[in-house]
Amino acid sequence: MRHLSRAIGSIMPSATMAIADRAKEMERNGIDVISLSIGEPDFPTPAHITEAAIDALQRGETHYAPSRGIPELLxxxxxxxxxxNHIPISPVDCIVTAGAKDAIRLLCQAVLNPGDEVIILDPSWVSYEPCIQMAGGKAVHYPLDPVTFQPGESLVEAITPSTRMIIVNSPSNPTGSILTRSSLGMIADLCFDHDLLALSDEIYEKLVYDGAEHISLASIHEMAERTVTINGFSKAYAMTGWRLGYAAGPSEVINYMNRIQQHSVSHPTTFVMWGGAAALKGDQSCVAKMRDEFARRRSFVISRLRQAGFACAPADGAFYAFANVGGDDSVIASEWLEEKHVAVTPGSAFGAPGWVRMSYATSMERLEEAMERVCGE
Incomplete structure (x- = not known):
């Protein structure tokens, strides 16, 4: 049809959602599918957060709010x-968004012009490139070391006169790896040397294990002046369906993001923002409790995969096991789903052929069954 957008036509559907949709279809047909494909905590949202949103509803917080977010949440x-995070920031440098994903979209539209290039460190989350494409930009993929999952000195070779931004995601989706202080320092140096902006996606920052250290890129040197830090509530607080995120960075960039938000969603749902304020200001023991359970599951899944001969990426954070299965990962993932009834996401979707991503954000009982089906007893 000639009325459809060529730009949107060039964007591939989400492989993660496609696998999840097929798994749900099989479940509707009575098949016992164990889904390890979606990155969603299986815990309920902590009660004090839900209660804060209910209280906001009951007192009438159901009308328009400031486009950048309610002052209490900012x-x-x-x-x-x-x-x-040791980032020098004030409320005027922040914006609340309808999920961290929307913050990424807003940032790309706010800073990119047609033909501008953005460096993505592969393996990478599936939605970075579509957000860049929707803004008229071009994604440039740089492969991380397949053992350490850190960038090398060759990263500078990915920079061209058209490069405008580099995307950092630590802890990483899909690998669970964390960028070291040395790697972040190298990225910071490149940003200064080549006048680049950085997008630092830190949505998994609170899910780190075995003494691993999460470091915010904007806390290094003077990177706060050229980094937009993006985060949200979905992973740490089990609030995926609330669709609430935030971004913080240079005020000029945040103001441009706000212009777009004013003409799109206006602002996140008003009473949801009160839940977000309660999440950040309230007792954080709920986060620690979920993290401890994720750590237990992580240890089990990684151990079983390695015993079965699968090499795994360093799973220092997030809630994913990224396993090297060799061969055609899409075929293997399809076989595991159709024959073993375990849903995983092919690594090709993340720019890593031969790998698969497994989410261990499900019960230990289901994980034990999944590992038996995939790895054998």
Whole structure:
């Protein structure tokens, strides 16, 4: 049809959602499918967060709010970033968005012009490139070391006169690896040397294990002036369906993001933002409890995969096991789904052929059954 957008036509559907849809279809047909494909905590949203949103509803917080977010949440975001992440930031440098994914979309549209290039470190989350494409930009893929999953000195060779931004995701989806201080320092140097902006996706920052250290890129050197830090509530607080995220960075960039938000969603749902404020300002023991359970599952899944002969990426954070299965990962993932009834996401979707991503954000009982089906007893 000649009325359809060529730009949108060039964007591939989400492989993660496609696998999940097929798994749900099989379940509707009575097949016992264990889905390890979606990155969604299996815990309920902590009660004090839900109660804060209910209280907001009951007192009438159901009308328009400021487009950048309610002041209470903006202040909580700025305080969190300043104290926990050591990023010098104020509420005027922050914006609340309808999920972290939408913050990424807003940023790409705010800073990219047609033909501008953005470097993505592969393996990478499936939605970075579509967000770049929708803004008229071009994704440039740089492969990380397949053992350490750190960038090398050759990263500089990916930079051209058209490069405008580099995307950093640590802890990583899909690998679970964390960029070291040395790697982040190298990226910071390249940003200064070549006048680049950085997008630092830190949605998994609170899910780190075995003493691993998460470091915010914006806390290094003077990177706060050229980094947009993006985060949200979905992973740490089990709030995927709430669709609430935030971004913080140079005020000029945040203001441009806000212009787009004003003419699209206007602002995130008003009473949801009160839940977000409660999440950041309330007791954080709920996060620690979920993280401890993820750590237990992580240890089990990684151990079983390695015993079965699958090499795995360093799973220092997030809630994914990224396993090297060799061969055609799409075929293997399809076989596991159709024959073993275990849904995983092919690594090709993340720019890593021969690998698969497994989410261990499901019960230990289901994980034990999944490992038996995939690895054998």
């Amino acid at each position: 202040e909580a975001v700025a305080e969190k970033l300043s104290t926990e």
